Amino acid sequence: MKKDKKKDYHPIVEVLGKRIKDVIKASSLVQKNVAHDADMDVENLRKYMRGDQEMKISTLMRITSGLNITVSELFEGIEEEVKRNKLK
Amino acid sequence: MKKDKKKDYHPIVEVLGKRIKDVIKASSLVQKNVAHDADMDVENLRKYMRGDQEMKISTLMRITSGLNITVSELFEGIEEEVKRNKLK
DNA sequence: AAAAAATCGGTTATATACAACCTGATTATA
DNA sequence: TATAATCAGGTTGTATATAACCGATTTTTT
Numbered sequence: 001m002k003k004d005k006k007k008d009y010h011p012i013v014e015v016l017g018k019r020i021k022d023v024i025k026a027s028s029l030v031q032k033n034v035a036h037d038a039d040m041d042v043e044n045l046r047k048y049m050r051g052d053q054e055m056k057i058s059t060l061m062r063i064t065s066g067l068n069i070t071v072s073e074l075f076e077g078i079e080e081e082v083k084r085n086k087l088k
Numbered sequence: 089m090k091k092d093k094k095k096d097y098h099p100i101v102e103v104l105g106k107r108i109k110d111v112i113k114a115s116s117l118v119q120k121n122v123a124h125d126a127d128m129d130v131e132n133l134r135k136y137m138r139g140d141q142e143m144k145i146s147t148l149m150r151i152t153s154g155l156n157i158t159v160s161e162l163f164e165g166i167e168e169e170v171k172r173n174k175l176k
Numbered sequence: 177a178a179a180a181a182a183t184c185g186g187t188t189a190t191a192t193a194c195a196a197c198c199t200g201a202t203t204a205t206a
Numbered sequence: 207t208a209t210a211a212t213c214a215g216g217t218t219g220t221a222t223a224t225a226a227c228c229g230a231t232t233t234t235t236t
Contacts, residue, residue: 003145010145030181031182032180032181046183056145056193056224057098058098059224068164078158079159080090107218120212128195141193144193145196177224182233182234185228186228186229187226189224190224192223193223194222196217196219199216199234202214203213206210
């Protein structure tokens with residue numbers, strides 16, 4: 001895979017990644033444990049946090065499970081945030 | 089693609105599909121319009137409703153947008169529902 | 177200062193999502 | 207009764223998610 005610029009994802013990808021990062025930071029969790037509980041490599045979890053990769057629904061479920069929160073909680077108000085983000 | 093039984097998805101796929109179906113049924117929306125607003129083929133939307141295909145996050149966003157609801161709303165209490173579903 | 181965690185930026189093979197189509201049957205509804 | 211909508215099941219090419227790694231640097235914690 002060459003170094004071809006940056007993937008052009010739906011803005012949700014970046015916002016969601018930041019939220020995951022913030023949840024970990026605001027908690028006592030460490031990435032390593034979240035990744036383990038989500039049954040995933042830490043480096044790959046970081047790709048999601050960076051917004052470098054888009055996830056499937058089942059991956060979302062595994063991550064929220066590792067974070068000990070619900071999808072509903074993680075996504076609360078996210079549509080507005082995405083909208084604000086685009087206006088920037 | 090041959091007829092190889094049924095894909096072995098995370099249980100969320102089926103539950104989510106049913107919810108999408110229920111939202112449409114409970115509203116005045118028709119599948120055709122939801123699909124159009126989600127910028128997607130009706131037949132493919134139906135695959136998600138049937139639980140025949142797992143979606144990415146950006147697809148989820150397009151569908152909730154077509155349904156005029158938030159992801160948070162669509163997923164409210166879904167973890168418990170998935171759990172109940174597995175016990176059946 | 178040493179150790180642990182987080183960061184950044186990669187690689188590869190394989191599985192699968194996506195989009196755009198199709199046929200044909202059944203069920204509403206105008 | 208038309209006709210629109212829903213249903214169930216396909217197909218195909220292409221894009222991309224996943225998993226499992228790598229090395230090296232920086233930041234945080236102990």
